[in-house]
Amino acid sequence: MPAHFESQVPRYQARVNAALARWLEHPNETPQQLLAAMRYAVLGPGKRIRPLLCYATAELLELDPGKVDSIAVAIEFVHAYSLIHDDLPSMDDDDLRRGRATTHRAFDEATAILAGDALQALAFQVLIDDPVLQADYPEHQAGLVGLLASAVGPAGMVGGQVLDLAAEGRNLTAAELEDLHQRKTGRLIEAAILMPAKLRPTRNETDALQLRSFATLIGLAFQIRDDILEVEEDTATLGKSANSDTANAKSTYPSVLGLEQAKRRADELYAQAVAALDELGANSVGLRWLCDYIVQRHH
Ligand code: IPE
Ligand code: IPE
Ligand code: MG
Ligand code: MG
Numbered sequence: 001m002p003a004h005f006e007s008q009v010p011r012y013q014a015r016v017n018a019a020l021a022r023w024l025e026h027p028n029e030t031p032q033q034l035l036a037a038m039r040y041a042v043l044g045p046g047k048r049i050r051p052l053l054c055y056a057t058a059e060l061l062e063l064d065p066g067k068v069d070s071i072a073v074a075i076e077f078v079h080a081y082s083l084i085h086d087d088l089p090s091m092d093d094d095d096l097r098r099g100r101a102t103t104h105r106a107f108d109e110a111t112a113i114l115a116g117d118a119l120q121a122l123a124f125q126v127l128i129d130d131p132v133l134q135a136d137y138p139e140h141q142a143g144l145v146g147l148l149a150s151a152v153g154p155a156g157m158v159g160g161q162v163l164d165l166a167a168e169g170r171n172l173t174a175a176e177l178e179d180l181h182q183r184k185t186g187r188l189i190e191a192a193i194l195m196p197a198k199l200r201p202t203r204n205e206t207d208a209l210q211l212r213s214f215a216t217l218i219g220l221a222f223q224i225r226d227d228i229l230e231v232e233e234d235t236a237t238l239g240k241s242a243n244s245d246t247a248n249a250k251s252t253y254p255s256v257l258g259l260e261q262a263k264r265r266a267d268e269l270y271a272q273a274v275a276a277l278d279e280l281g282a283n284s285v286g287l288r289w290l291c292d293y294i295v296q297r298h299h
Helices: 005-025 032-043 049-060 071-085 109-129 129-134 137-153 155-168 176-200 203-234 254-259 259-278 282-295
Strands: none
Touching: 005 032, 005 049, 005 071, 005 282, 032 071, 032 109, 049 071, 049 176, 049 203, 049 282, 071 109, 071 137, 071 176, 071 282, 109 129, 109 137, 109 155, 109 259, 129 137, 137 176, 155 176, 176 203, 176 254, 203 254, 203 259, 203 282, 254 259, 259 282
16 A cells, blocks of 8 residues: 555655656757756646656556656656647747746747757657666557657647647637547646556456546546636746636637536546546555646646
8 A cells, every 4th residue: 555645746756856857967969058948848846747647657556666757757758848839929929837937938939949849859769768668668668659659649739739729719619629628638648647557457457447537537627627727826826827828719618618617527527537546446546646636736
């Protein structure tokens, strides 16, 4: 039985921060300005929710955290790249991220674009070069690369970002909105659970289905909560503009369904996610804590 997850959170965050910094130490191979922008975007004060999902999934499957460090790093690199590009003038045009200037404001636009490109490539390199995966799971490396690529590629996160931009100023149906959110954010969150799960089978096929279902539900709930926070919290609390969605006439859960319906949908997904976890036994306490955190967080 793992120790209560909440007390482990700072340790896991420190653990992934150290691993992220380690993979960004190649001063002789990378132009200095590029490396500085990559480090700025990655090592800022992010919540590290996706790495925490990786470690909580490792706890569920009784895997040592060291086995999933590189998966957590790869996912966080892709996440950081997605934020750099999401904030660009041609996308959401935001100046503030994690309480600091966005990467294109702190550096310049071309450097920011290229830092994002470099982080995406580095994410896949980490999955291939990690000595732990090479030694213990060489048969799974190609599968991990495939999972991450499909989660963030044209049918996943990038496709979702295209739909998000195309939806500005339009009236989407609830089904279109759900598909957009599932892709732009849900798929990467889902990968943070499904990639570690690739390393060790669940107790049985029913558990595998419940875990997959939990991953999908919590991925969507995460983005609905993000939309609600932008309505309910201020810029200082969020560390990013509380006015961005309105300024860009984005299709969000509150704008399409109304705030009350958006909250009801988040509650519904939360209840379904908890029900899926209940089937997975006592080792799912970490995922349960994260599930509560994701739908109750204030930033
Ligand atoms: C924000 O993600 C971007 C979305 C996909 C909604 P997070 O809320 O996880 O951002 P950080 O990493 O903590 O800054
Ligand atoms: C971000 O979505 C999704 C990705 C970066 C892939 P949003 O644009 O809604 O997130 P924030 O509010 O800027 O963090
Ligand atoms: Mg966006
Ligand atoms: Mg944005």
